[in-house]
Amino acid sequence: MVICADIGSPPLSFYKDDGSLTGAEIELGNAIAKQLGVSAEWKQVQFDGIIPALIARQCDVIMSELYDKPKRREVVDFVDYLASSQSLVVLKGNSSHIAGLADLSGKKVAVENGTTIQSLVDEENKKLVGEGKAQAQVVVFPKDTDAFQALRIGQVDAYGTTIKTAGYYFKQAPDLFELGGQPFAQAIIGAAFRKDDTDLQKAFALGLEAVRKDGTYLKILQNWGIERDAL
Numbered sequence: 001m002v003i004c005a006d007i008g009s010p011p012l013s014f015y016k017d018d019g020s021l022t023g024a025e026i027e028l029g030n031a032i033a034k035q036l037g038v039s040a041e042w043k044q045v046q047f048d049g050i051i052p053a054l055i056a057r058q059c060d061v062i063m064s065e066l067y068d069k070p071k072r073r074e075v076v077d078f079v080d081y082l083a084s085s086q087s088l089v090v091l092k093g094n095s096s097h098i099a100g101l102a103d104l105s106g107k108k109v110a111v112e113n114g115t116t117i118q119s120l121v122d123e124e125n126k127k128l129v130g131e132g133k134a135q136a137q138v139v140v141f142p143k144d145t146d147a148f149q150a151l152r153i154g155q156v157d158a159y160g161t162t163i164k165t166a167g168y169y170f171k172q173a174p175d176l177f178e179l180g181g182q183p184f185a186q187a188i189i190g191a192a193f194r195k196d197d198t199d200l201q202k203a204f205a206l207g208l209e210a211v212r213k214d215g216t217y218l219k220i221l222q223n224w225g226i227e228r229d230a231l
Contacts, residue, residue: 002058004061005062035207043058047113096180098158110147121136
């Protein structure tokens, strides 16, 4: 089972120092593949091209913190496995006084290309223009890790990402970062399948249910500190 993922969004998927893959999505995908009696082959694909890669049959399924949205359901089907929310990460002390999207007016915010937070900031910019206020300057990066690094070195005022990824970085450097306001825009993450691949979709759903029942699912989430987002 070939799984497309944009690897680099801890704690869900990222590379260890030795180059091997790790993360909650990696472990969950491997566990489901084992239930199906197949091996999981992970294929790195940039997030903004990940659905086209699936449609082009470069992989069998997407597991890459992909939000289950009505617009996406027009082209792919989903099996949901996790909840998530968006967040804004700022440097410790929050000198820019960012407590939500509206506070990004006139400031720089780093995002990964093609992500939900990018769309949310774009929508907020439309509101800001309508109110006669300065837009946020959106600095787009190919990977989440690059966007995070921009905040770390002070190139931007905030970094938009999921609360899971934010939480991972807080644990890595608790003295450097904090949330700019509360998490927002809760949504559901799912595995995506081609609409003509109903057999794999059904098998995957059964595999997911099996790892839920035997406790593997919850154990994986607990190991990564994201059990609160279990479905």
